[in-house]
Amino acid sequence: MGKTLDNVYKHQSLAYKYFLYLVSVALIVFFFPKGGKFKYEFQKGKPWQYENLYAPIDFSIKKTAEEIAQEQQSLRDNKTDYYTYDASIPEGIKQKVLQQLQTSFNGNSLSIRQQNALQNWASRVIDSVYDLGIFQELPGSSTVRVVKNNEARTVMSNNYLDNAKARNLTSRLFSQLQLAGDDNLLAIINNALEANIAYDEAFTDRALEDELSKISFTRGEVSEGRLIIAKGEVVEAENFKILDSLKAEYESELWGGTNFYFILLGYTILVALVLIMLFLFLKRYRVEIFKNNNKVTFIFVNILLMVLATTLMVKNNESYVFVVPLCILPLVLKNFFDARLGLFVHVLTVLILGFVVPNSFEYIFLQTIAGIVTILTASELYKRANLFISVGQITLIYIIGYFAFHTIHEGNLENIEWTLFGIFILNGLLTLFAQPLIYIYEKIFGLISDVSLLELSDTNSKLLKELSNKAPGTFHHSLQVANLAEAAANEIGANAMLVRVGALYHDIGKMENPTFFTENQITNVNPHDDLPPKESAKIIIDHVIKGIEIARKNKLPDRVIDFLRTHHGTTLVFYFFKKQQELEEEVDEAKFRYPGPIPFSKETAILMMSDAVEAASKSLKDPTFIMIDDFVEKIVRGQMQANQFLNANITLKEIEMVKKVLKQKLTNIYHLRVEYPE
Structure with missing residues (x-):
């Protein structure tokens, strides 16, 4: 049982990676969008590279979004504008006019027959006017x-009446009256007229929505067995529409029934292969990252976020797929790790997204170049x-790439979709979000970026000020080591900012007992003179442990603390070891040796060399x-013979380059000049 638990514990990191x-x-x-994938790739303006394609099924030719x-x-x-006719208004007006006429007949010399004739005429005039109706406002259409x-019913523009035209009509009808009448009759009718047709x-x-709903999304049919395109034939506009329709029909039919499980299996295998490539790359070329589950999780989270954002955009509006700022991915990964890993992960993510985005070749090409x-x-x-x-x-790369593909497809610069320029600019603006995103990632995953390193390198920070006050000699030594290490890192292409920060903080443990270190002794009194060599060695060695405690208390990043742990590696406190040998023959060497670990990166190896050379140069x-x-040769050779650089990925050539820089810098510090003969 105990062995089983030990095996589980040893392999829990690997188990977590499998789970992730x-x-x-x-x-x-x-x-991924729930749909199959058409097995042919085609582009407008390019030759059909496959065998003759015959319609496998009956399908409709879909209209393009532009045509619809x-x-x-x-x-x-x-x-067509629709107006509502109010039939109650003419009846009311007729009653009103007849009442006014009846009142005007009192005391009038007209006979009953004439009065009836006038009333009948007034009714006919009103009926004639309202047979067409009076508009509140004359329509603008014909x-x-x-x-x-x-x-x-349809009304033409020559039959439109408003109040003014209606009065003109009644005047013409009145002039045709053959009977003797009341002069006030025309005025009574015209005053009573009012509009009864209103815009609905x-x-x-x-009615418009009904017409829009009747629009057909297809234009013609293609019967099964018909030749769609021959091998070598250029995909022209008409063929492109037919192929696009077949693709849409094929994919909609494909995703259903038992096909669902086969498509799901295919997607799973392809995605699994891509992610296996990532694991193999990390295991072979980035072993340190592969062993760190936190960093592996960070990489996978970034991939998932980009896939999620892009697939959501494809599902909602695939025309805006380039809005997703995919270049944030290599930006962030290069900032936290290195350029090669950033590009590799970016390419793998683009390959995954190539399964689901439209025009996958264009997308993969543009995103890879970007x-x-x-x-x-x-x-x-x-x-x-x-x-x-x-x-x-x-x-700019996105815009140039779009221009190139457009000219290939269209053969000219017409019909350019100018909205895409806005999409590319929006993509660039969203890419600027990389800066705050880096800060968020630092807090969530405990990583460190160049921005944080720049802040930590400020000598006015609280911890470095405390070091300069409590141990001014150590502070000065740290500054000198930082200058040496930074120059060496620049020479061999290491992270100069990281090694500088590591150098500034590598000796903060000396603040606990500053006078026990020679650079802080301003008098001839040496407290080690009153201590046995074992205790003196312990105090010297403990500055590493105390430095780590101070660093964790002040929440320094782990990558900076690594410099505190490794800057002496597992070397021997040689001076006090020799003094102890003078007192006794058998000396436990382990008590005079730093706990380590030995340097495990170029940066930590550079710091070990720079620290030893600067300290001994005094x-x-x-x-x-x-x-x-x-x-310099003696000090570095001693470190190499002590196997201090076995775990650091630094070559002999790079060590030689570091030694050369250290020699040049020490020469400048001591202001050496060439001695000319007298």
């Missing part, structure tokens, strides 16, 4: 439909201008070029 892998594959496949939009706009532009008695906006909108440009141009993000310059170049008396050369 399976969850990531499942989530990515779940994010044009039809819809045409219906809107030529819509033809409208008027709804009268639940029946819509709701009815008009319903990722390469990001890796090549994005550096020193702690400098504000650098990120803006990099984003500008990324946006013992040089009247140094010359030859003395400095031998001095």
Whole structure:
């Protein structure tokens, strides 16, 4: 049972990676749009590279979104306006006019027959006017439909009447009167007229929606067995529409029934293969990252976020797929790790997204080129201008790439979708979000970026001020070591900012007992003179442990604490070890040796060399070029013989380059000049 638990404990890191892998594959496949994939790739303006294609099924030729939009706009532009006819108004006006006429007959010399004739004439005039109806406002279109008695009839513009035209009509009808009449009759009728036709906006909108709903999304049929395109034939506009229709029909039919499980299996296998490539890359070329579950999780979370954002965009509006700022991925990974890993992960993510985005070749090409440009141009993000310059170049690459593909497909610069330029600019603006995102990741995953390193390198920070006050000699030594290490790191292409920060903090443990270290002794009194060598060695060795405690208390990042742990490796406190040997023959060497670990990166190895060389250089008396050369060679050779660089990924050539820089810097510090003969 105990052995089983030991095995579980030893392999829990690997088990977590398996779990992360399976969850990531499942989530990515779940994010994917639910649809099959057409087995042919085709592009407008390019030759058909496959064998002759015959229609495998009967299918309809779908109209493009532009064609449907044009039809819809045409219906809107030529819509029929509907007006409502109010039949109660003419009846009311007729009653009102007849009453006024009856009143005017009192005391009048007209006979009963004449009065009846005038009343009949007035009724006919009102009926004639309201047979057409009077509009509240004259319509702007040449033809409208008027709804009268639940029946819509067409009215032409030459029959439109408003109040003014209605009065003109009554005047013409009055002039045709053959009977003797009342002069006030015309005035009575004209004063009584009012509009009874009003614009019915709701009815008009319903009628328009009804017409829009009748638009057909297809234009013609393709019967099974018909030749669609021959091998080598260029995919022209008409063929492209037919192929696109077949693709849509094929994918909609494919995703259903038992096909669902086969498609799901296919997606799962492809995504699993891509993520396996990532694990193999990490295990082979980034062993330190592979062993760190926190960093592996960080990489997978970034991939999942990009896949989620892109698939959501594809599901909602695939035209805006380039809005997703995919170049944030290589930016962030390069900032926390290195350029090669950032580009590799970016390419794998683009390959995954190539399964689901439209025009996958264009998408993969543009995103890959944009990722390469990001890796090549994005550096020193702690400098504000650098990120803006990099984003500008990324946006320019998108625009140039779009121009190139458009000219290939169309053969000209017509019909350019200018909205895509806005999409590319928006993509660039969203890419600027990388800066706050880096800060968020630092807090969540405990990583460290160049921006944080720049903040930590400020000598006015609380911890470094405390070091300069309590141990001024150590502080000065740390500054000198930082300058040496930074120059060496720049020479061999290591992280100069990281090694500088590590050098500034590597000896903060000396604040506990500053006078026990020679650089802080301002008098001739040495407290080690009153202590046995074992205790003195313990105090010297303990500055590493105490430094780690102080660093954790002040929440320094783990990558900086690594420099505190490794800057002496497992070397021997040689001076006190020799003094102890003078007192006794058998000496336990382990008590005089630093606990380690030994350096495990180029940066920590550089710090070990720079620290030892700078500290020992204080013992040089009247140094010359030859003395400095031998001095540096002796110290570094001793560290190599003690196997201190076995775990550091630093080559012999790089060590030689570091030694060369250290010699040059020490020569400058001691202001050595060439001795000319007298």
